[in-house]
Amino acid sequence: MALRCAVVGSGNIGSDLIKKILKSDNLEASLLVGIDPESDGLKRAAELGVPTTAAGVDYLLDRASDYDIVFEATSAAVHAANAPKFADAGLFALDLTPAAVGPYVVPAVNLDDVVDQRNLNLVTCGGQATVPIVAAISRVAQVSYAEIVSTVSSRAAGPGTRANIDEFTETTSNALVKVGGAQRGKAIIILNPANPPIIMRNTVFAAVPADTDPQAIIDSIEEMAESVKRYVPGYELVNAPQIDRGAGPDGSTKVAVFLRVTGAGDYLPEYAGNLDIITAASVAVAERLAAAAGKVK
């Protein structure tokens, strides 16, 4: 039997999650929770044969023993309120909002360290794309400062993202330090309205000691990119990482890494790599939980 998954939130993220859960042999799309019966997400899920409710999270809590994992795809404030209820109900929570009730998880970097926790936070889309690269540099050199720029198509940034721009930059910055291993972090997000929509781009800058071996950095980055690609197939390095000696603060070496994330096109079209990478990461965590529970087919 597969792990029974409930998704809370029927917007872009929740709808994309349903599609990805349906593709998995080890996960079962057992419920999509919304609050608006007219929402596109609920209608589409119902058409795919997924049980849905517009009665909100109480519906889920009333029959919590029917589910193993809950994916929170609402907002930070909603998850902050729901998290203790999920914990009391014995549900494993994967939090795709910036609430960060539980520790950050970036599957390619720290899944083994946090998989025994009952509530994990998926950072942000930009964090899922860039933290692995910072961690890859950190494992071969001390990163005194890491900075990332995420550029997302305006069409792929829903109302939640737009009202939570500061949460994005602050949560991502924190994760660059806590999971990426940088001493200081800074995150920037840009929305681009071009039509046809641009595919999600991320650039990572890092300051490392001047005597760092450039090849060690490049090898580590390429290996990490392959690890991410295993659960986010559209993840790729666009150009060779650039390493400029003396170009960083205080004579440090500047590392620049250019990434593109093409979405799988599950719910929104493939330009929405930002949506894809965070949902794919959460499904990767759920797959690991299924394996740990002995529920892998």
Added chain:
Amino acid sequence: MSEFKKPMDSPVISPEGDVAPLAGKNVLVCDTTLRDGMHSVAHQFTTENVAEIARGLDASGVNVIEVTHGDGLGGSSFNYGFGAATDLDWIRAARAEITTAKLAALLLPGIGTIHDLQQAKDAGIDLVRVATHCTEADISIEHLHAAKALGLETVGFLMMSHMVGPNRLATEAEIMRDAGADTVYVVDSAGAMLPHQVAQRVEAMRERLGDDMPIGMHAHNNLGSGVPNALAAVAAGASIVDGSCHGLGAGAGNAATEVLSAALDRSGASTTVHTLELIDVAEDIVARICAGKLPKIDRGSLLLGYAGIYSSFLLHTRRAAERYGVSEAEILLELGRRRVVGGQEDMIIDVAIEMSGIDSPM
């Protein structure tokens, strides 16, 4: 400081029968030498430079003095260039000198945060200009709310205004007004607009938001139209215009404040600026500190205006062209084809690498 002992004396002599075109208009002047001008000096003004320029600007009677990294609060970064000082140190240095003008900071949601804004308020700003791309006003709502809660005066700053038509721009301005912007701006970040296009946008905003809503204009000079664009905005109903001394700023720079002030005087508009004193600030202080770095219309800056590209890209592009041995003009034109917007400076290196033919890894 100058040979002009009586700065209030105007040298403007109007011929008899001449009707001044902007007579009766009261116009506020915002100087952004210490914010947009930061681009010209790669954000390397020292706190001493800021103090000296702010003192001169305040004495010359400009109404608003903007002081921040060129890309706003939190702009100091690999992507936009590290500043010679922090935003807060620059703001404090200006605060200590300013007695009359309002002290402003720029904030781009996505780069700076409400936390940065709180710190800037504590350091002494009176006003914040919250800037978004012209189609993304809704990402400024939280920041405008926070600014009002902090008791700050607020401006909604719609960058790259040339990229949408007048009606859409008015819709975005309305979002900012409803979120708490006291003033909304047409911002020609690419220096791509001509006077009649500016006038259409100002008129559309005025029609939508009413005559009581103050409207501003921020012009760049990439097509040589900086000052005329500001004047066209005033003629169409704008009541505050931006400039910077010697036009210091991204691309070919802004409308030069001292030229704008002289032009406003000759047009019959009323300002609080002592133009002769402001000319001295531009010539004796700013030109001295920025020797060799004053902006001009050259191939690169002209292409920004011609292709409608964010002016701040110019010096980053110049450096990338040199680093990778490729053409500055070709990089700029490719950025235009990719439809990059303000803040995407990382794409400059990306394009330069691609043009240089360095192999991709995977």
